[in-house]
Amino acid sequence: MSPVKLLVYLLIVALTLFYAYPLVVIILEGFDTDISPIFAPGIRLIGGVPYYSGGITPSLIYYIDMFTVQGFQKLIINSLVIGLGSTLIAVFAGVFSAYGITFYSGRSGRLYDFIMLVMRSVPPFLLIIPLLWTLSSWGFWDTHAGMVFAYLTLNSPIAYLVVRSLMNEMPRDLVEAALTMGCGAWKAIYRVVLPLLMPGIMVAIVFMLVLTWNEFLLASLLTGPVSKTVSVGVWTGVGEQIGTFRTVEFEAQAAAGTVALIPVTAIILLLRRRLVKLFVLSTS
Amino acid sequence: MRLSAVLLFSPAIALSIVAVLYPLATSIYISLHDLDTTGSGWIFVGLKHYNEMLLNRFFYQSLMISVVYTVLSVFSSLLLGVLTALLLRQLVRGHRFVETLFMIPLAVSPILGGIVWSPPAVWDDLNSFIHYAFRLPFIDVTDPVIYFPIMVLSEAWLWSPLFMLATLVILEGFPKDGLEAAEAMGASSRHILTMLYLPAVFRSRVIAMLVALKSVDFFRSFEIPFAWSFWVRESQLGAPTDTLSLMLFKMLLTPSTGSGIPISYISAVSTALMAVSLVVSLLIYRQLARIWGGVMG
Numbered sequence A: 001m002s003p004v005k006l007l008v009y010l011l012i013v014a015l016t017l018f019y020a021y022p023l024v025v026i027i028l029e030g031f032d033t034d035i036s037p038i039f040a041p042g043i044r045l046i047g048g049v050p051y052y053s054g055g056i057t058p059s060l061i062y063y064i065d066m067f068t069v070q071g072f073q074k075l076i077i078n079s080l081v082i083g084l085g086s087t088l089i090a091v092f093a094g095v096f097s098a099y100g101i102t103f104y105s106g107r108s109g110r111l112y113d114f115i116m117l118v119m120r121s122v123p124p125f126l127l128i129i130p131l132l133w134t135l136s137s138w139g140f141w142d143t144h145a146g147m148v149f150a151y152l153t154l155n156s157p158i159a160y161l162v163v164r165s166l167m168n169e170m171p172r173d174l175v176e177a178a179l180t181m182g183c184g185a186w187k188a189i190y191r192v193v194l195p196l197l198m199p200g201i202m203v204a205i206v207f208m209l210v211l212t213w214n215e216f217l218l219a220s221l222l223t224g225p226v227s228k229t230v231s232v233g234v235w236t237g238v239g240e241q242i243g244t245f246r247t248v249e250f251e252a253q254a255a256a257g258t259v260a261l262i263p264v265t266a267i268i269l270l271l272r273r274r275l276v277k278l279f280v281l282s283t284s
Numbered sequence B: 001m002r003l004s005a006v007l008l009f010s011p012a013i014a015l016s017i018v019a020v021l022y023p024l025a026t027s028i029y030i031s032l033h034d035l036d037t038t039g040s041g042w043i044f045v046g047l048k049h050y051n052e053m054l055l056n057r058f059f060y061q062s063l064m065i066s067v068v069y070t071v072l073s074v075f076s077s078l079l080l081g082v083l084t085a086l087l088l089r090q091l092v093r094g095h096r097f098v099e100t101l102f103m104i105p106l107a108v109s110p111i112l113g114g115i116v117w118s119p120p121a122v123w124d125d126l127n128s129f130i131h132y133a134f135r136l137p138f139i140d141v142t143d144p145v146i147y148f149p150i151m152v153l154s155e156a157w158l159w160s161p162l163f164m165l166a167t168l169v170i171l172e173g174f175p176k177d178g179l180e181a182a183e184a185m186g187a188s189s190r191h192i193l194t195m196l197y198l199p200a201v202f203r204s205r206v207i208a209m210l211v212a213l214k215s216v217d218f219f220r221s222f223e224i225p226f227a228w229s230f231w232v233r234e235s236q237l238g239a240p241t242d243t244l245s246l247m248l249f250k251m252l253l254t255p256s257t258g259s260g261i262p263i264s265y266i267s268a269v270s271t272a273l274m275a276v277s278l279v280v281s282l283l284i285y286r287q288l289a290r291i292w293g294g295v296m297g
Helices: A002-029 A062-066 A072-104 A108-120 A122-135 A146-167 A172-180 A187-215 A219-222 A230-236 A248-271 A274-281 B002-031 B048-055 B057-088 B097-107 B110-116 B119-134 B144-172 B174-182 B189-202 B206-219 B225-233 B242-251 B263-292
Strands: A043-048 A047-053 B033-035 B043-046
Touching: A002 A248, A002 B057, A002 B097, A002 B110, A002 B119, A002 B144, A043 A146, A047 B119, A062 A248, A062 B263, A072 A108, A072 A146, A072 A187, A072 A219, A072 A248, A072 B002, A072 B263, A122 A146, A122 A219, A122 A248, A122 B002, A122 B144, A122 B225, A122 B263, A146 A219, A146 A274, A146 B002, A146 B144, A172 A187, A187 A248, A187 A274, A187 B057, A187 B110, A219 A230, A219 B242, A230 A248, A230 B110, A248 A274, A248 B097, A248 B110, A248 B119, A248 B189, A274 B206, B002 B263, B033 B110, B033 B263, B048 B189, B048 B263, B057 B097, B057 B144, B057 B206, B057 B242, B097 B144, B110 B144, B119 B263, B144 B206, B206 B263, B225 B242, B242 B263
Parallel strands: none
Antiparallel strands: A043 A047, B033 B043
16 A cells, blocks of 8 residues: 555544544533543543543433423424424515516516625624514514414525525426417416426525524524424533523433434435535525 | 516515514614613613723633634634545445444534533543543643634534535536646646645635635634533633623523623624624635635636
């Protein structure tokens, strides 16, 4: 083996450790009742404080606790309801507005594109105060409907931009032919546009589901006991909320994190290289 | 027919305008007003809160932190991603498997990214390893000089797979003719790398857009600094973990005595943050287009 080849393999091993090791730790910690490290029992530092640890003691306690006492399944349902709700409404609105802009508007369509592009770069923090204020004054704080609305502000620009670029790539002639042959606008969408764009739209829906499933900032402030989502549950694990910060049990976080990770990993592995296109599409 | 079409798509446009423009307009409105404590509603105060922001040292400190954090994170994810992709292409077998393995961090939510690289997850193991194997002192992760790079590393861990995938897509689309011509003319593999592959990657439109997108994202990044401010017990304002978003979050949840939660001030800062990130993203877009020679619409 040439030295260059050896170096390549060594680097790949190092990168494998870098990418995989934190995940392995998180998965193992969820099954381990001991505080921290896996290697070498003994005294070590946790957050700068010396601690005694006895290595690994396998146990399912955190998973049992999570699905019985903590009711993590409720958070999963919440996340799915909120994610699907906001994603589907956003895509629905996106299809219609993109259709209108693509086939009926002239230069004014560029303005709408630009507004949506601006909205894509809105920092979520800008939305916090208006959303907190509006949702709580209308009694929608910590409700599924309120969260669907909140995520609509994040999802609808992405949905619009993705669908719009799909429509730009689509042969216009088909739609124009359908319209000339007496197809109404609604029928043209239903019979021509949707079947053509369906694969792309499905991918976009899945992508936005992942984004909402993983979103933390808005969910942590806009949800309470009723509509708490998975990513909030991953952080809070078990423990008391004391002001901004709280006590935390790391193993509970690890277990919840592992559960939250499974469906998203499956989706990411299905999307594979399409991810690049999705990220780019939603900015172009 | 045209009217029916307008009727068809206008509700959708109205919905998205309400969903996105309403919070934005509200935020700008709040930032220009003060909430009257006697309960008579909002009082117009003009640019008072923006002025306040420009006089606040926490604001400048967080701005500095955000800028440094953004620059370091973008560079490390880009370089790590490109390096990984180039190495992957050297693999004869197992190429797909390793690629799949390296892709998994993209599924990790940012807040979980703050957990998997936390002291109890990785660093305690590493500390015990280097301590028992090499008799080295513990790495003190509560030191800002140590944990700031770790935060950046976590961002790179999360997002470099995206750059890796983009690079792989670009390199696989690389024209075979060009490669064969270069080889026929006796180019070494080093020449092919530095004169064909790297320019193709760094001049591509995809990479330029991802860099612009991630710069804006890193600039407002919240989850990883938030998680670390918990791990290293930095709950007060002005800590080295405080990016702009985290500073605003702390202001929102830990009200200063007397005046309550400064929501107008927070709105002002976040409006300014939005303006800055908008301008920055447009500038980066343009500059990348110019420097890297890509054609952008």
